[in-house]
Amino acid sequence: MKVFVTLKHGKDGWVVAECPALTGCVSQGRTKEEALANIREAIELSLETRGVEEMASQIEIVEV
Template structure:
């Protein structure tokens, strides 16, 4: 999750290519990405396509 140049929070679902959303607040962005993920998976299932497995890891590096 990161802020764009207009101050909106951007959030992505790396396991679902192209599944990105935004919100004016962090909470709104999280709510919006949950809705986007649900819609993405529903579209895959409607087209009888497999839902990708989670394949993303995160690491926090403090310098």
């Protein structure tokens, strides 16, 4: 499964990573690489907790 992640550089120097498809799934890191590793772990845990099937039935992705 692939999901989109947004990266935002904070004023404090940290990189904030968020997965818009999973409400509340946010992480951060001192570098882009660390932020991506942390959000990957957060996504895995979120999917494990929510159940992949449950999430997939609730989200519809369309291209506009």
